[in-house]
Amino acid sequence: MTIPDTFQSHAELDEVALRRQINKLIEALCAKDLDGVKRHYTTDVVSFDVEPPLQHVGIAAKLENWARVFLLFETVNYEIRDLTFTVGGDVAFGHAFARLHGTLNNGETTTGMWVRATFGMRKIDHTWLIAHDQASVPFEIHSGRGVVDLEP
Template identity: 70%
Template structure:
C-alpha cells in the first residue's frame, strides 16, 4: 500500500499528464481546472509573468491558434511532496502540426512546477518554463535535448 506521500505524488503525476491530454484534445476548460485561480506563470513568451488562470488559459489558447494538432511530452519529472505543497521539475516539449500543415518537433524546455493541495486536489500554483541562455550572443539555446 502506498504511503500518503506516494499517493499524493501519483495524483500530481496524473495532474501533469492531464496537461498533455488537454492540449491534445484542445480542451481549454479542462486545462484551466489544473491551475489555481491565482496561478503565476513565467512562460517563455512575454510578458515576464502571466498572473491568474485566465492569463494562463490565453497562453494555451495561443497554442491552439498556431497548431492543428498538439503533442506535449513531459520527461524526467522529479517531485517533492510535503503536506499541502509540492514542487517538481522536468523537461517538456510541445510539438505537432502547425495550421499551415508544417510538422514541427518543437524544442525541449526546462519546467518547474509549484503545486498546492486545495480541497484534496493538487493544483498548479506556479510554473516556470525556460531555455538556457547563450550569454555571448544573448539568445536562447533551443536545440538541446535531455
C-alpha cells in the same frame, strides 16, 4: 506488526495523484481543451512562460497563452520527460523537461524545442493544482541568445 508491501505512504500517494494531474493536463492540451486545461490550475496561478511578458498572473492570462497555441496548431503534442516531485504536506514542486510539438495550421510539422519545466503545486480540497509554472531555455552568456536545440 509488519507493514504489507502494498502499503503506500502519504507522500507516495500524493506523488501518484500529482503525476495523474499532470497526465490529465497533457491530455487536455493534446485535445486543445481550454476548459480541461483550466481545471489543473489555481485561479491565481503565476506563470513564467517562454513568451513575454516576464510573468502571467491569473488563470485568464494562463489560458490566453494556451489559446494562442491552440490557434496556431492543428494538432498538439506535449511531452514530458524525467518528471520528479518533492512533496511536503499540501505543497509540492516538480521539475522536468517538456516539449510542445505537432502540426501547424498551415500543415507544417514542428518538432518544437525542449524547455526546462518547473511546477509549483498546491493541494486544494484534496486536489493538486498548479499554482506556479515556469518554462525556460538556457542561454549563451556571450550572445544573450536562447539555446533551443538541446535535448534531454
